[in-house]
Amino acid sequence: MTFLERFMVGMTLLFSLAIAPLSVMSMPYTQSGPALAIIPPWADRKATLAQAGLTEISPGRAPFGVLVQPAPSIDLATLRENGVWALLDGTLIAAICGVKNA
Numbered sequence: 001m002t003f004l005e006r007f008m009v010g011m012t013l014l015f016s017l018a019i020a021p022l023s024v025m026s027m028p029y030t031q032s033g034p035a036l037a038i039i040p041p042w043a044d045r046k047a048t049l050a051q052a053g054l055t056e057i058s059p060g061r062a063p064f065g066v067l068v069q070p071a072p073s074i075d076l077a078t079l080r081e082n083g084v085w086a087l088l089d090g091t092l093i094a095a096i097c098g099v100k101n102a
Contacts (some may be wrong), residue, residue, distance in 0.1 A: 034090030043083050052082040071091045 002007075034057060039048050049056055049066070053074060058067030061091045067090060079087055 032072070033069055034094075035070050036065045036088040036090050036093045037079075037084050038065050038086040038088065039084055040064070048083040052079050052084045054079075054084070 019077060035054075036056055037049065037052070039045065045056075045066060049068060054068040054070055056066055058071045063090075064085075070087070
């Protein structure tokens with residue numbers, strides 16, 4: 001394999017890995033079931049979730065995300081004003097992580 005071929009294979013893998021998270025981020029929240037709230041790691045998690053009207057349901061927390069149960073009447077437009085960067089479909093995230101029947 002020449003240098004150019006190895007370079008092209010590497011770049012293809014790199015772009016593939018970069019596109020996967022973007023495709024997940026573009027999936028809208030379906031307004032039912034659990035969700036993954038993306039919040040800044042420097043923000044006070046409990047205060048941010050309380051202001052946004054979200055209830056934490058996960059036992060742990062990732063640096064940028066926390067699993068929450070939004071109220072059915074949650075207004076997605078006001079979440080960002082309260083410090084939530086994004087709200088992703090929790091069942092989609094669970095499926096990516098290998099959880100069955102989420």
